[in-house]
Amino acid sequence: MxxxxxxxxxxxxxxxxxxxxxxxxxxxxxxxxxxxxxxxxxxxxxxxxxxxxxxxxxxxxxxxxxxxxxxxxxxxxxxxxxxxxxxxxxxxxxxxxxxxxxxNAPSVAEMALGLLFAAARRIAWMDAELRAGRWSRAQDGIELRGKTLGLVGFGQIGQRVALACQAIGMQVAAFDPALQSSPVPGVKLVASLDALLPLADVLSLHVPLNKHTRGMLGAAQFARMPQGAILINTARGEVVDEPALIDALRSGRLHAAGLDTMAVEPLPAGHPLATLPNVVLTPHVGGSxxxxxxxxxxxxxxxxxxxxxxxxxxxxxxxxxxxx
Incomplete structure (x- = not known):
């Protein structure tokens, strides 16, 4: 032929x-x-x-x-x-x-970092306040130095995020059942998601969507994370139980979330995620x-x-x- x-x-x-x-x-x-x-x-x-x-x-x-x-x-x-x-x-x-x-690993990793900084320091919210004519100086941002980043999935994207977060003084732990040892020096590999959650002041998701990962994060998992933790999702929206995430954000169990992907895309008008001041949203463009x-x-x-x-x-x- x-x-x-x-x-x-x-x-x-x-x-x-x-x-x-x-x-x-x-x-x-x-x-x-x-x-x-x-x-x-x-x-x-x-x-x-x-x-x-x-x-x-x-x-x-x-x-x-x-x-x-x-x-x-x-x-x-x-x-x-x-x-x-x-x-x-x-x-x-x-x-x-x-x-x-x-x-697309460099671009997605950089988006994850951008969402992390924006969520930790309420950058998008303050930007909107200033544009609306209000001098709203949020002073409750989280300093990331000394905090622990938990990575769910430790492929090329997660490894890039790990290196950047180590550079600003974060500790890094990761769960990836495909790995027997850490490809990044200084990153602690843990044996299960349950073992990772209590360590993760920031939890960043880097997994494919499949029968094992669909809905893997819900109310029980958020309850195991440190009070005031941050969730970053540049993977797939369906990995997270969104009603449970919304409850955790509203209650203060989570400080904030940075999401490049949602369970339903485009995000429906009036969706609760779009009404929460402690959520940073982008329209699934991490690799774009x-x-x-x-x-x-x-x-x-x-x-x-x-x-x-x-x-x-x-x-x-x-x-x-x-x-x-």
Whole structure:
């Protein structure tokens, strides 16, 4: 099969030029989704076009979509979280699903740090007060030096956050069942989430969404954290029981939260999280700097082209390596 015949479906309206240029150079025909997050349109295109490869953004890639496309050979996530892809359906057809590990790690780590500082010092609230003409000098901010950062998940993003927080004088502990020893000197690995919670003046989440992590933080977990702790979530909103989080923020059990992701996105109008003064919110853009988008686009394009051209990328990028 010549490279001229490859059809690549990008489930978004555009792809950064670093990836689009690789596809063009390979002679691929590229189809884009007209509107982001349109799962119905994804299924229509998959059923009606000879798609060889999918570069998956945020729209759902369902079992129905995968089953309806007999030509499909490979899928790559534009990023690392595959909760929107029916990996089991792909595996059943021996279709590899690749990811782009590390491509957005610097950007997501920096967003986590930005949310942490904003939450600890009420920066967003004071900014809004000043813009409203009020000189509201909040003096109840938390100095982070000497506090303990707890990391749930200690991959490339968590490791970057750890190094930055160590640099400002924080202690760091982490829970990651995939690790036997800490890749960052001075970081204490603990054996369970329950062991981490009482240590964590700040808890930062860096895990994928799966059956083990969905709803992993609720009222019982918040009760085990130090009084006045801070929660940072740049992972997935569904990892947290939001009603329990809202209760913990209202009661003062938690000092604040910095959230780049919520259980329902876009955040519905009038949502309680948007009414709380001790919450900093951003619209799931941690990995959406131009640098991160370029790295994810080129990585995803390289993943699918490598498979289609008979030169697969490293198997460590595949989330279902049993099909290789």
């Amino acid at each position: 010549s490279t001229q015949a490859f059809t690549v479906f990008v489930t978004a309206p555009k792809l950064a030029s670093s990836g689009a240029d690789l596809l063009a150079k390979a002679g691929a025909r590229v189809i884009y989704l007209e509107r982001g997050d349109d799962a119905a349109q994804v299924e229509r295109i998959m059923a009606s076009e000879p798609v060889d490869a999918v570069i998956s953004r945020t729209a759902e890639l369902s079992a129905r979509a995968i089953a309806s496309c007999p030509t499909l050979k490979v899928v790559s996530k534009h990023g690392v979280g595959v909760s929107n892809i029916d990996v089991a359906a792909a595996s059943a057809r021996r279709i590899p699903v690749y990811v782009t590990p590390g491509a 700097t131009p640098a991160a988008l370029a790295a994810m686009a080129s990585g995803a394009a390289a993943n699918v082209l490598g498979w289609l051209q008979g030169q697969p990328v490293d198997a460590s990028r595949c989330v279902n390596p049993e099909v290789l």
